[in-house]
Amino acid sequence: MIVGIGKNREIGKGNDLLWHISEDLKNFKKITSGKPIIMGRKTFDSIGRPLPKRRNIIISRDPSLNIEGCEVFTDPDAVLNELKQAGVEEAVVIGGSFIYEYYLPKVDRIYLTEVEFEGDADVFFPKFDRSEFSVSDEAYFEETENSPAWKFSVLNRL
Numbered sequence: 001m002i003v004g005i006g007k008n009r010e011i012g013k014g015n016d017l018l019w020h021i022s023e024d025l026k027n028f029k030k031i032t033s034g035k036p037i038i039m040g041r042k043t044f045d046s047i048g049r050p051l052p053k054r055r056n057i058i059i060s061r062d063p064s065l066n067i068e069g070c071e072v073f074t075d076p077d078a079v080l081n082e083l084k085q086a087g088v089e090e091a092v093v094i095g096g097s098f099i100y101e102y103y104l105p106k107v108d109r110i111y112l113t114e115v116e117f118e119g120d121a122d123v124f125f126p127k128f129d130r131s132e133f134s135v136s137d138e139a140y141f142e143e144t145e146n147s148p149a150w151k152f153s154v155l156n157r158l
Protein backbone atom coordinates (compact mmCIF):
# COMPACT_ATOMS: atom_id res chain seq x y z
CA MET A 1 0.00 0.00 0.00
CA ILE A 2 1.25 3.51 -0.71
CA VAL A 3 -0.30 6.62 0.79
CA GLY A 4 0.34 10.22 1.67
CA ILE A 5 -1.40 11.42 4.82
CA GLY A 6 -1.75 14.72 6.65
CA LYS A 7 -1.45 15.15 10.42
CA ASN A 8 -5.01 13.94 10.89
CA ARG A 9 -4.77 11.20 8.25
CA GLU A 10 -6.24 13.51 5.59
CA ILE A 11 -5.76 12.13 2.07
CA GLY A 12 -7.94 14.19 -0.27
CA LYS A 13 -10.63 16.72 -0.96
CA GLY A 14 -13.00 17.18 -3.92
CA ASN A 15 -11.52 14.05 -5.51
CA ASP A 16 -8.07 15.59 -5.60
CA LEU A 17 -4.89 15.49 -3.51
CA LEU A 18 -4.25 18.09 -0.79
CA TRP A 19 -0.65 18.97 -1.67
CA HIS A 20 1.74 18.74 -4.56
CA ILE A 21 5.15 17.37 -3.62
CA SER A 22 7.06 16.57 -6.79
CA GLU A 23 9.74 14.55 -4.96
CA ASP A 24 7.01 12.37 -3.46
CA LEU A 25 5.41 11.87 -6.88
CA LYS A 26 8.77 10.72 -8.22
CA ASN A 27 9.01 8.32 -5.30
CA PHE A 28 5.52 7.02 -6.08
CA LYS A 29 6.58 6.37 -9.66
CA LYS A 30 9.75 4.59 -8.55
CA ILE A 31 7.93 2.35 -6.06
CA THR A 32 4.99 1.43 -8.30
CA SER A 33 6.66 1.13 -11.72
CA GLY A 34 6.53 -2.40 -13.07
CA LYS A 35 4.04 -3.50 -10.41
CA PRO A 36 0.28 -3.88 -10.66
CA ILE A 37 -1.50 -0.95 -8.98
CA ILE A 38 -4.92 -1.36 -7.40
CA MET A 39 -7.21 1.63 -7.03
CA GLY A 40 -10.80 2.63 -6.42
CA ARG A 41 -12.81 3.98 -9.33
CA LYS A 42 -12.78 7.52 -7.88
CA THR A 43 -9.01 7.54 -7.52
CA PHE A 44 -8.77 6.47 -11.15
CA ASP A 45 -11.11 9.34 -12.07
CA SER A 46 -8.89 11.78 -10.18
CA ILE A 47 -5.78 10.54 -12.02
CA GLY A 48 -7.72 10.53 -15.28
CA ARG A 49 -5.63 8.03 -17.27
CA PRO A 50 -3.97 4.66 -16.85
CA LEU A 51 -0.45 5.05 -15.43
CA PRO A 52 2.17 3.73 -17.85
CA LYS A 53 4.39 0.67 -17.28
CA ARG A 54 2.01 -0.68 -14.65
CA ARG A 55 -0.95 -3.03 -14.72
CA ASN A 56 -3.82 -0.69 -13.76
CA ILE A 57 -6.53 -2.44 -11.74
CA ILE A 58 -9.70 -0.53 -10.89
CA ILE A 59 -12.26 -1.62 -8.32
CA SER A 60 -15.86 -0.62 -9.02
CA ARG A 61 -19.29 -1.96 -8.19
CA ASP A 62 -20.28 -1.34 -11.81
CA PRO A 63 -19.76 -4.58 -13.75
CA SER A 64 -20.27 -2.79 -17.08
CA LEU A 65 -17.42 -0.33 -16.50
CA ASN A 66 -14.91 -0.60 -19.32
CA ILE A 67 -11.79 1.60 -19.31
CA GLU A 68 -9.14 1.27 -21.97
CA GLY A 69 -5.77 0.27 -20.60
CA CYS A 70 -7.27 -0.87 -17.28
CA GLU A 71 -8.73 -4.01 -15.78
CA VAL A 72 -11.94 -3.55 -13.82
CA PHE A 73 -12.86 -5.84 -10.92
CA THR A 74 -16.05 -5.74 -8.86
CA ASP A 75 -14.67 -8.01 -6.13
CA PRO A 76 -11.56 -6.78 -4.26
CA ASP A 77 -10.74 -10.34 -3.11
CA ALA A 78 -10.85 -11.61 -6.69
CA VAL A 79 -8.04 -9.15 -7.46
CA LEU A 80 -5.80 -10.76 -4.86
CA ASN A 81 -6.60 -14.27 -6.11
CA GLU A 82 -5.87 -13.24 -9.67
CA LEU A 83 -2.52 -11.66 -8.72
CA LYS A 84 -1.51 -14.67 -6.64
CA GLN A 85 -2.33 -17.01 -9.51
CA ALA A 86 -0.29 -14.84 -11.85
CA GLY A 87 2.67 -15.17 -9.45
CA VAL A 88 2.92 -11.44 -8.80
CA GLU A 89 5.43 -10.71 -6.04
CA GLU A 90 4.24 -7.24 -5.09
CA ALA A 91 1.18 -5.28 -6.10
CA VAL A 92 0.53 -1.83 -4.68
CA VAL A 93 -2.80 -0.49 -3.38
CA ILE A 94 -2.84 3.21 -4.27
CA GLY A 95 -6.15 4.35 -2.72
CA GLY A 96 -8.53 5.93 -2.01
CA SER A 97 -10.13 5.67 1.39
CA PHE A 98 -12.57 2.82 0.68
CA ILE A 99 -9.89 0.77 -0.96
CA TYR A 100 -7.32 1.49 1.76
CA GLU A 101 -9.82 0.43 4.39
CA TYR A 102 -10.59 -2.81 2.61
CA TYR A 103 -7.00 -3.88 1.99
CA LEU A 104 -5.30 -2.49 5.12
CA PRO A 105 -5.69 -5.68 7.20
CA LYS A 106 -4.22 -7.69 4.32
CA VAL A 107 -1.15 -5.66 3.35
CA ASP A 108 2.41 -6.61 4.31
CA ARG A 109 3.94 -3.20 3.72
CA ILE A 110 2.94 0.46 3.76
CA TYR A 111 5.00 3.05 1.87
CA LEU A 112 4.01 5.99 4.03
CA THR A 113 4.39 9.70 3.35
CA GLU A 114 3.45 11.89 6.31
CA VAL A 115 2.93 15.51 5.40
CA GLU A 116 3.02 18.52 7.74
CA PHE A 117 -0.50 19.40 6.63
CA GLU A 118 -3.55 20.06 8.71
CA GLY A 119 -6.67 21.26 6.96
CA ASP A 120 -9.95 20.70 5.26
CA ALA A 121 -10.38 17.23 3.74
CA ASP A 122 -13.23 14.92 2.81
CA VAL A 123 -11.38 11.61 2.66
CA PHE A 124 -9.13 10.08 5.30
CA PHE A 125 -6.82 7.10 5.71
CA PRO A 126 -8.19 4.62 8.26
CA LYS A 127 -6.80 4.49 11.80
CA PHE A 128 -4.21 1.77 12.13
CA ASP A 129 -1.98 0.29 14.79
CA ARG A 130 1.64 1.21 14.12
CA SER A 131 2.84 -1.35 16.66
CA GLU A 132 1.92 -4.06 14.12
CA PHE A 133 4.71 -2.76 11.86
CA SER A 134 8.47 -2.25 11.98
CA VAL A 135 9.79 0.94 10.41
CA SER A 136 12.58 1.24 7.86
CA ASP A 137 13.92 3.67 5.25
CA GLU A 138 12.94 6.81 7.15
CA ALA A 139 13.75 10.04 5.36
CA TYR A 140 12.89 13.63 6.29
CA PHE A 141 12.31 16.46 3.84
CA GLU A 142 12.28 20.12 4.84
CA GLU A 143 9.57 22.56 3.87
CA THR A 144 10.29 24.39 0.61
CA GLU A 145 8.69 27.27 -1.25
CA ASN A 146 6.57 24.75 -3.11
CA SER A 147 5.81 22.08 -0.56
CA PRO A 148 5.25 21.48 3.13
CA ALA A 149 7.71 19.39 5.17
CA TRP A 150 7.23 15.64 4.92
CA LYS A 151 8.60 12.35 6.06
CA PHE A 152 8.82 9.08 4.18
CA SER A 153 9.00 5.65 5.81
CA VAL A 154 8.34 2.04 5.01
CA LEU A 155 6.25 0.06 7.49
CA ASN A 156 6.67 -3.71 7.32
CA ARG A 157 4.12 -5.90 9.03
CA LEU A 158 5.73 -7.81 11.91
Ligand SMILES: NC(=O)c1ccc[n+]([C@@H]2O[C@H](COP(=O)([O-])OP(=O)(O)OC[C@H]3O[C@@H](n4cnc5c(N)ncnc54)[C@H](OP(=O)(O)O)[C@@H]3O)[C@@H](O)[C@H]2O)c1
Pocket (backbone or CB within 6 Å): 002, 003, 004, 005, 010, 011, 012, 013, 014, 015, 016, 017, 039, 040, 041, 042, 043, 044, 046, 059, 060, 061, 062, 073, 074, 075, 076, 094, 095, 096, 097, 098, 099, 100, 102, 123
Ligand atom coordinates in the same frame (compact mmCIF):
# COMPACT_ATOMS: atom_id res chain seq x y z
N1 LIG B 1 -3.15 10.99 -0.36
C1 LIG B 1 -3.09 9.87 -1.06
O1 LIG B 1 -2.10 9.13 -1.01
C2 LIG B 1 -4.25 9.48 -1.94
C3 LIG B 1 -4.20 8.30 -2.70
C4 LIG B 1 -5.29 7.96 -3.48
C5 LIG B 1 -6.41 8.78 -3.51
N2 LIG B 1 -6.42 9.92 -2.78
C6 LIG B 1 -7.60 10.79 -2.77
O2 LIG B 1 -8.70 10.01 -2.33
C7 LIG B 1 -9.90 10.49 -2.98
C8 LIG B 1 -10.56 9.33 -3.72
O3 LIG B 1 -10.83 8.32 -2.77
P1 LIG B 1 -12.31 7.85 -2.37
O4 LIG B 1 -12.21 7.22 -1.04
O5 LIG B 1 -13.26 8.98 -2.55
O6 LIG B 1 -12.64 6.79 -3.52
P2 LIG B 1 -11.89 5.44 -3.99
O7 LIG B 1 -11.64 4.56 -2.79
O8 LIG B 1 -10.75 5.75 -4.86
O9 LIG B 1 -13.03 4.81 -4.90
C9 LIG B 1 -14.29 4.53 -4.37
C10 LIG B 1 -15.00 3.65 -5.37
O10 LIG B 1 -14.44 2.34 -5.36
C11 LIG B 1 -15.44 1.38 -5.64
N3 LIG B 1 -15.54 0.49 -4.48
C12 LIG B 1 -15.30 0.79 -3.19
N4 LIG B 1 -15.49 -0.28 -2.41
C13 LIG B 1 -15.85 -1.30 -3.23
C14 LIG B 1 -16.18 -2.66 -3.01
N5 LIG B 1 -16.18 -3.22 -1.79
N6 LIG B 1 -16.51 -3.41 -4.08
C15 LIG B 1 -16.51 -2.90 -5.33
N7 LIG B 1 -16.21 -1.59 -5.59
C16 LIG B 1 -15.88 -0.81 -4.55
C17 LIG B 1 -16.73 2.18 -5.89
O11 LIG B 1 -16.74 2.48 -7.28
P3 LIG B 1 -18.09 2.74 -8.13
O12 LIG B 1 -18.67 3.99 -7.59
O13 LIG B 1 -17.61 2.84 -9.55
O14 LIG B 1 -18.95 1.52 -7.89
C18 LIG B 1 -16.48 3.43 -5.06
O15 LIG B 1 -17.26 4.55 -5.47
C19 LIG B 1 -9.44 11.63 -3.89
O16 LIG B 1 -9.56 12.86 -3.19
C20 LIG B 1 -7.99 11.30 -4.14
O17 LIG B 1 -7.24 12.45 -4.50
C21 LIG B 1 -5.37 10.28 -2.01
